[in-house]
Amino acid sequence: TKTIREVLQEVIPQKQAQLQELKAKHSQASLGDVKVENVIGGMRGLKAMLWDASVLDPIEGIRFHGLSIPDCQKQLTPAPGGKEIIAESMLWLLLTGRVPTEAETRQLSREFAEKGDLPKHVEQLIDSLPKTLHPMTQLGMGVAALNHDSQFAAAYERGIKKSEYWTHTLEDCINLIARLPALAARIYRNVYKPGTPIAGINKDLDLVGNYVNMLGYGHNHDLTEYLRLYIAIHGDHEGGNASAHTAHLVGSTLSDPYLSYAAALFALAGPLHGLANQEVLRWQMNMQKEIGDKITHENIKEFLWKTLKSGQVVPGYGHGVLRNPDPRFIALQEFCSTRPELLADPVIQLVKQTYEVAPGVLKEHGKTKNPYPNVDAASGCVLYHYGLTEFKYYTVIFGVSRALGALTQLVWARALNLPLERPKSLSIDAIKQIVEKQ
Ligand code: CMX
Secondary structure, three states: OOOOOHHHHHHHHHHHHHHHHHHHHHOOOOOOOOOOOHHHOOOOOOOOOOOOOOOEEOOOOOEEEEHHHHHHHHHHEEEEOOEEEHHHHHHHHHHHHHOHHHHHHHHHHHHHHHOOOOHHHHHHHHHHOOOOOOHHHHHHHHHHHHHHHHHHHHHHHOOOHHHHHHHHHHHHHHHHHHHHHHHHHHHHHHHHHOOOOOOOOOOOOOOOHHHHEEEEOOOHHHHHHHHHHHHHHOOOOOOOHHHHHHHHHHHHOOOHHHHHHHHHHHHOOOOEEEOOOHHHHHHHHHHOOOHHOOHHHHHHHHHHHHHHHHHOOOEOOOOOOOOOHHHHHHHHHHHOOOOHHHHHHHHHHHHHHHHHHHHHHHHHHHHOOOOOOOOHHHHHHHHHHOOOOHHHHHHHHHHHHHHHHHHHHHHHHHHOOOOOOOOOOOOOOHHHHHHHOO
């Protein structure tokens, strides 16, 4: 059994050599033109970023180091007594490109459990915040405050060689991932269950097992399994999405992993990105209120049109890259399909019936390039069923998960010595001058 550090010591020189070769032989090769539409269209489609852990195909969806979600479900170790992918095995895959053994996965679970307690000053900070402050704001603040103990920042101040950056970055990333469950759970308990004690960390449990325990739902095996799957498959979605890209950009200034990930969380907190999973539930509940018990395709269609005609987006539908139903949405639907109690739940049924109607309506509406559901369309309704009904909290769970991808790639950005990110911007006049000469 190797430690994750030993495996990285092996794979990093191989990747460094690969990158050197690419640089030496193909630096001047083109990956495509930069069109005006890319520059004014949110850089959609522009191939302008290195990100090794996952690649998103518009039709097939995400692959993590070449493995699809069903591949991961077959190959990655679950928790003892469970079936779903756990965060530790996904992290191993994202960070090293290798499928870990069961022993390697368990070793990482133990390390996370040993490092999972929050420093006192962060507990006090979170406890001092108003309960009305959005849970995502609290999460970002807590993560930023954890930089008090950043090994990278301390080592940089001492003066270290560039070749050592990644080792200190890795220690920060592991410490941060270990502490996220206690931080996220403390926010939940303070806001929604004030005055009740929080469970301690169990050294024999996986990261998400402990998270669910601290949230206060450890008795619910099905919810624990659902959150294991949820957190594994939300972990990475290539590099261009707003949260991953933010972590990468901020990290490129050599800000430490805590500050880089805090910034990423504030990108995740936007309604066009991670906040959509909160928005989906709110929207579906409004739909249910408005159409009552008479849930028919016709009534759902009418509600969809009302949303669109009022100029709002249908939350949980559309995507910057995907052009098919999101395989993460499918995986979460499949989790439901094997559990009759979930299938019978009216909110889950409403999500399913919306999926039967919404693509047709969105196609007719004719604006979105992708009329199909993304992961956020399905992720909240199962939490709601299991009693985690506080949907303003849902994006925090996404925030616990996205750390897996964003932080592992910070380690790689330092290992590959990727430079400060600094694209060239142009004014409208400058663009006009360039295109008018062509
Ligand atoms: N409902 C209504 N209109 C939509 C839409 C939707 N679900 N998705 C896209 N559109 C509209 C856009 O607002 C845009 O309209 P304008 O031309 O008036 O500006 C037009 O269709 C073209 O957009 P697009 O190129 O298809 O989509 P983008 O790449 O610009 O945006 C996304 C992608 C996800 C922001 C968008 O589809 C959206 O707003 N969806 C709803 C929010 C959501 O579910 N976000 C979560 C995404 C996943 C995640 O990050 O967690």
